[in-house]
Amino acid sequence: xxxxxxxxxxxxxxxxxxxxxxxxxxAEETAEFEALDLASNETGQLTSEVRAxxxxxxxxxxxxxxxxxKHEGAWRAWxxxxxxxxxxxxxxxNYV
Numbered sequence: 001x002x003x004x005x006x007x008x009x010x011x012x013x014x015x016x017x018x019x020x021x022x023x024x025x026x027a028e029e030t031a032e033f034e035a036l037d038l039a040s041n042e043t044g045q046l047t048s049e050v051r052a053x054x055x056x057x058x059x060x061x062x063x064x065x066x067x068x069x070k071h072e073g074a075w076r077a078w079x080x081x082x083x084x085x086x087x088x089x090x091x092x093x094n095y096v
Contacts, residue, residue: 011075024074025067033067036060 012020015027022030040060 011071022071022075023078024071029067029070033064033071036064036067040064 012022012030015021017027019027020030021027022033025033
């Protein structure tokens with residue numbers, strides 16, 4: 001089996017302040033997403049502190065899904081753009 005961890009593209013970039021930011025999210029959204037993710041993984045439930053950070057109107061799991069969906073869509077678009085650029089930059093010509 002191939003180790004995909006070393007071959008998969010990164011899903012984040014480093015911003016001007018040196019913070020890792022998930023593609024498609026702001027630095028604040030990335031911090032919120034990671035806090036929601038960590039809290040739900042550690043306890044199976046979201047703590048009241050994390051729920052408060054996510055906003056009183058938003059359920060923690062719903063907010064996590066919203067952020068993940070936003071990131072996933074932007075990441076897929078980024079991958080498609082990267083692949084298109086690589087195909088244009090290659091010297092290979094396909095005369096099919």
